[in-house]
Amino acid sequence: MDNKINLNKEKSAASKGKTLLVAEHIDKRFGITHAVNDVSITIDAGEIRGLIGENGSGKSTFSQMLCGIYSIGGGTFTLNGKQIHPRNQVEANNEGIAIIVQEMGTLSGLTVAENIFLGHEGPFMHFGVKDSHAMNREAQRLLNEYGFGRIKAGDMIDHYNFEDRKLVEIVKATYMKPQILVVDETTTALSQNGRLELYKIMDAIRADGRTVIFISHDLGEVLTHTDSVTILRDGEYIGTVRTADMTEDDLKRLMVGREIGSSYYRDDYGEPIADEVVLSVDNVSVPGQISNVSFKLHRGEILGFGGLSECGMHEVGKAIFAASWDRSGSVTLADGTAINSITTAINHSIAYASKDRDNESIIVNESIRNNIVLPSIDDLAAKGVLNERKLTAFADKHAKDMQTKMQNVQQFVSDLSGGNKQKVVLARWLGKGSDILVLDSPTRGIDVKVKQAIYALMADLRRQGKSIIMISEEIPELLGMADRILVMKDGVINGEFMRDPALSEEDLIAKMV
Amino acid sequence: MQKNNNQQPSKLRAFLSSDTFKGLLPVIGLVVIVIVMNILTQGKILTAKRLRLLLSQVYYPMIVATGVFFVMTLGSIDFTEGSTLGLASIVISKLSFYSIPLAIAGGILTGAAIGAINGFFHVKFKLQSFIITICTMYLFRGVCAYMTTESAVPASAAIKALDLNWLKITITVAVLLIAWFLFRFTRIGYDVKAVGAGETAARFSGVKTDRVKFLVFVAAGALTGLAAFVNVIKVGSITATAGNQLETQILISLVLGGLPITGGAKVRFSNIIVGTLMYTVLNNGLVMMGFESQTQQLIKGIIFLLFVALTIDRKALKVIK
Structure with missing residues (x-):
C-alpha cells in the first residue's frame, strides 16, 4: 500500500495541470427523455471540478455513466489516454474512479470493515476463507488515518448513525486512491462537521495531484471548494468556468439560462410575530429521539428548526403530526383539540411533508x-x-x-x-x-428555480395567516425565511433566535454543536 | 417487422411499452388462449354444452378472486382460500340441516373469522402476509382433514336443491358489482391502492392503513365463505380435498388477468374477470386435450412463470408484504 502512494505522488508531480479525463460526445436516453445530450468535457489532474445544473440537467446521469452505475449511451471516456467502459462500480474502481452518493450507500448487516472492502475482498481471502482479523485490522488502520478512529472496524454498520455511515462510505471510496472521486450531492446528507471532514479529504486529493468531481446544489460550497465549474442544462453542456471569476448569481444565471430575481428569500425584517397561538407543544418526548420539547407556534409565523441531522428536529415534525411511535406529552390546537392520530392532525388542518419525500411524503x-x-x-x-x-x-x-x-x-x-x-x-x-404546515427539509435536493418558487409560496402563505414549521439542515434558508429559529441539540431545544439581519450562521452553529 | 423507416419501429416500441398495451395484454391473452384451445381441441371447447360446463366452474373462483384481488392490491398475498373454502363448506353442510340462511351466515362468518386471524397477525405483529397465511393454511387444512377423516360431510337435500344456474349467476354478478362499486366510487379503492403503492406515504396522507389492511383480509375471508355456499350447492358433500390448491388457482388466475404481483396503483378491476375466465378455459382445454394431471400442472406452472416475468413492474419491485 505504501509503495502505491509513492508511485501516485511521483506521477502527480509530473502530471500537474495535465489532462486526466476526456469525455467526448457522451449521450444517454431514458425512454423519451434525452438525459445527457452530446456532452464533451475535459478535466485536469489535480483539480476540484464543480458540476452543477438544475434537477434533470443530467449531471448525475453523466457522472454515474463514468462510475459504471449506468451503461454509457454513446460517446467515450478517456482516462489518462486510455478508453474506459466500466460496466459496474467495481470495474470503475479498478480503473481508478470512485463515487460517493447522496443516499445510503452502505449495506446493513455487514461490519464496517466488510463495507469498506466490499467487492475488493481479494487480499483477505485465503483459499476461499476470509481472514476477518486482517480485514478489520486494515480497515481500522484506514479509519484512524482518516481521523475517524471512534468508528470501530469490527462493529456492525447498523450501530452507526447516517452521518457516521457516510464517513465510512468516504473511506470506502477513497482508500484505494482513485484518480477521480465523484462526490454526488453527498453534502446534503451531512451535518456541518461531516461536511468539513469531506472538504478536508477533497483538498487532500487535489494536493495529491488527483481529481474530484463535485456535484452540489449548494452554490456557496461550490464557490468555496472548487477550482472550476462545469454547467449542464437540460442534458446539454453549457460551459466550463473558472470558479474565481464567478459569483453565486453568475452560476445561477448559467444554470437557469435567465436572470434570477434578487428576492430569493424574504426581504422583510422587523415584522412582529402575532400573539395568537395556533399550536402548543408541551413536554413532547420520543424515546431515543427527543425529550421534553415544548414550544408554541403563532398565527402567520414561520418557525424554523435547525440542528445537526441527528439532533431530533426531524422527529419533532413527525411528533406534531402524530406519526411518531411511542410519543408522550401533548400537542394541542388553540381550540383545545389534542392531536393524537394522523387522521386528527389532517382533519384539523395540519399538513406534514417529510424529509424522506419518496417514502413518506408521496x-x-x-x-x-x-x-x-x-x-x-x-x-x-x-x-x-x-x-x-x-x-x-x-x-x-x-x-x-x-x-x-x-x-x-x-x-x-x-x-x-x-x-x-x-x-x-x-x-x-x-x-x-391546511393552516399549519410542517415542512421537513422542504427544498432538499431541489434546484434553484423550484426552490425560489417554494420560498415565494411560503412567504405568501405566511401573509395569508398560515403558520409554517420549517425544519431544515440548510442554515441560510433558516436565516432567510424564518421569523423565529429554534436550534436543537441531542434531542432538546438548545437555543432560540429571532429574525434579524445581523444573525449569522456561526451564531446558529454555536448552539448546534 | 421490417425496418421501412426510422419512425415506425420506435412508434411500435412506444406502443408496446405503453400502459394501454399492458392493460390490453390480458384480454389479448384470453382471446389467444380461446382460439388456440379451440384449434387444439378441434372446436370442441366452443360447443354450447362445453360452454355451460365452463361457466359452471367459473362462479365460485370468481367470487374468491374478488376478495383476493383486494388483498393483492394491498401488495399482500393470501394462501388460505383453499382451507377456508374447505372449512366453511363443512360448516355450511352441517348447518344446512337446520336452516339455509343460518348455513350461509355460518359460512360467511367462518371465512371472516379466518380472515380476521390473518389480518390481526399481519397488522398487529407486523408479520408478512405470506408467512401468516401459509401457517393458517396448514392449520385450517388440518382442521378440515380432522373433520372429514371418518367420512365425507354430507349437506342437506334442501341446500342441494338450490343448485340453480340463475342463483349462482345472481350471487356472482352481485358480488362483482358491489366490489366494483366500492373499488371505483368509494375511498376504499383509493385507500387499498395507496397502501399497495406506498404504505408509509399512504399513512402520512391520512389513510388508516392498519384498519384498511385488517378489513380487506376479513372481507376476503367472508367472500371465500360465501363462495363455499356456491360450492356446497354444487358438490353436495365435502371431502378432505375440498378447495385443495384453490389458493394457487386464484393466484395464477389474477396474474394471468394482468394483476401486478406487487399490487398498487396499476391494478384493474377487469383483472378478476379476464383472469378467472382465462384460467378456466386453459384448465378445460388441457383436460380435453387429454393431458395427465401432472403434465397439466407442469404446463400451468410454465405459463404462470412466463406471465409473471412478462408483466412484473420492475420499478415497483419489492418484497410482497
Missing part, C-alpha cells in the same frame, strides 16, 4: 391525481360516493396552481423530478386547505 408509484386527492377524499365525496371527474378537476386545479411540470394529472409521480414531486406534495396540502 406515493411514488401512484398518479399525481390520486396523490393530491388522498387527504381530501372524504371532503370530495357525496355521501361516500366519489365522482372521478370531480377528483380529476380538483387535482388538476391544485397541481396547476403549483405550476407542476407534467403531461396531465394521470401521470405517475415516479416520472417527476424531485422539485416537481415536492410541488405535488404542497399541492395536496394546499388543496386540503
Whole structure:
C-alpha cells in the first residue's frame, strides 16, 4: 500500500495541470427523455471540478455513466489516454474512479470493515476463507488515518448513525486512491462537521495531484471548494468556468439560462410575530429521539428548526403530526383539540411533508391525481360516493396552481423530478386547505428555480395567516425565511433566535454543536 | 417487422411499452388462449354444452378472486382460500340441516373469522402476509382433514336443491358489482391502492392503513365463505380435498388477468374477470386435450412463470408484504 502512494505522488508531480479525463460526445436516453445530450468535457489532474445544473440537467446521469452505475449511451471516456467502459462500480474502481452518493450507500448487516472492502475482498481471502482479523485490522488502520478512529472496524454498520455511515462510505471510496472521486450531492446528507471532514479529504486529493468531481446544489460550497465549474442544462453542456471569476448569481444565471430575481428569500425584517397561538407543544418526548420539547407556534409565523441531522428536529415534525411511535406529552390546537392520530392532525388542518419525500411524503408509484386527492377524499365525496371527474378537476386545479411540470394529472409521480414531486406534495396540502404546515427539509435536493418558487409560496402563505414549521439542515434558508429559529441539540431545544439581519450562521452553529 | 423507416419501429416500441398495451395484454391473452384451445381441441371447447360446463366452474373462483384481488392490491398475498373454502363448506353442510340462511351466515362468518386471524397477525405483529397465511393454511387444512377423516360431510337435500344456474349467476354478478362499486366510487379503492403503492406515504396522507389492511383480509375471508355456499350447492358433500390448491388457482388466475404481483396503483378491476375466465378455459382445454394431471400442472406452472416475468413492474419491485 505504501509503495502505491509513492508511485501516485511521483506521477502527480509530473502530471500537474495535465489532462486526466476526456469525455467526448457522451449521450444517454431514458425512454423519451434525452438525459445527457452530446456532452464533451475535459478535466485536469489535480483539480476540484464543480458540476452543477438544475434537477434533470443530467449531471448525475453523466457522472454515474463514468462510475459504471449506468451503461454509457454513446460517446467515450478517456482516462489518462486510455478508453474506459466500466460496466459496474467495481470495474470503475479498478480503473481508478470512485463515487460517493447522496443516499445510503452502505449495506446493513455487514461490519464496517466488510463495507469498506466490499467487492475488493481479494487480499483477505485465503483459499476461499476470509481472514476477518486482517480485514478489520486494515480497515481500522484506514479509519484512524482518516481521523475517524471512534468508528470501530469490527462493529456492525447498523450501530452507526447516517452521518457516521457516510464517513465510512468516504473511506470506502477513497482508500484505494482513485484518480477521480465523484462526490454526488453527498453534502446534503451531512451535518456541518461531516461536511468539513469531506472538504478536508477533497483538498487532500487535489494536493495529491488527483481529481474530484463535485456535484452540489449548494452554490456557496461550490464557490468555496472548487477550482472550476462545469454547467449542464437540460442534458446539454453549457460551459466550463473558472470558479474565481464567478459569483453565486453568475452560476445561477448559467444554470437557469435567465436572470434570477434578487428576492430569493424574504426581504422583510422587523415584522412582529402575532400573539395568537395556533399550536402548543408541551413536554413532547420520543424515546431515543427527543425529550421534553415544548414550544408554541403563532398565527402567520414561520418557525424554523435547525440542528445537526441527528439532533431530533426531524422527529419533532413527525411528533406534531402524530406519526411518531411511542410519543408522550401533548400537542394541542388553540381550540383545545389534542392531536393524537394522523387522521386528527389532517382533519384539523395540519399538513406534514417529510424529509424522506419518496417514502413518506408521496406515493411514488401512484398518479399525481390520486396523490393530491388522498387527504381530501372524504371532503370530495357525496355521501361516500366519489365522482372521478370531480377528483380529476380538483387535482388538476391544485397541481396547476403549483405550476407542476407534467403531461396531465394521470401521470405517475415516479416520472417527476424531485422539485416537481415536492410541488405535488404542497399541492395536496394546499388543496386540503391546511393552516399549519410542517415542512421537513422542504427544498432538499431541489434546484434553484423550484426552490425560489417554494420560498415565494411560503412567504405568501405566511401573509395569508398560515403558520409554517420549517425544519431544515440548510442554515441560510433558516436565516432567510424564518421569523423565529429554534436550534436543537441531542434531542432538546438548545437555543432560540429571532429574525434579524445581523444573525449569522456561526451564531446558529454555536448552539448546534 | 421490417425496418421501412426510422419512425415506425420506435412508434411500435412506444406502443408496446405503453400502459394501454399492458392493460390490453390480458384480454389479448384470453382471446389467444380461446382460439388456440379451440384449434387444439378441434372446436370442441366452443360447443354450447362445453360452454355451460365452463361457466359452471367459473362462479365460485370468481367470487374468491374478488376478495383476493383486494388483498393483492394491498401488495399482500393470501394462501388460505383453499382451507377456508374447505372449512366453511363443512360448516355450511352441517348447518344446512337446520336452516339455509343460518348455513350461509355460518359460512360467511367462518371465512371472516379466518380472515380476521390473518389480518390481526399481519397488522398487529407486523408479520408478512405470506408467512401468516401459509401457517393458517396448514392449520385450517388440518382442521378440515380432522373433520372429514371418518367420512365425507354430507349437506342437506334442501341446500342441494338450490343448485340453480340463475342463483349462482345472481350471487356472482352481485358480488362483482358491489366490489366494483366500492373499488371505483368509494375511498376504499383509493385507500387499498395507496397502501399497495406506498404504505408509509399512504399513512402520512391520512389513510388508516392498519384498519384498511385488517378489513380487506376479513372481507376476503367472508367472500371465500360465501363462495363455499356456491360450492356446497354444487358438490353436495365435502371431502378432505375440498378447495385443495384453490389458493394457487386464484393466484395464477389474477396474474394471468394482468394483476401486478406487487399490487398498487396499476391494478384493474377487469383483472378478476379476464383472469378467472382465462384460467378456466386453459384448465378445460388441457383436460380435453387429454393431458395427465401432472403434465397439466407442469404446463400451468410454465405459463404462470412466463406471465409473471412478462408483466412484473420492475420499478415497483419489492418484497410482497
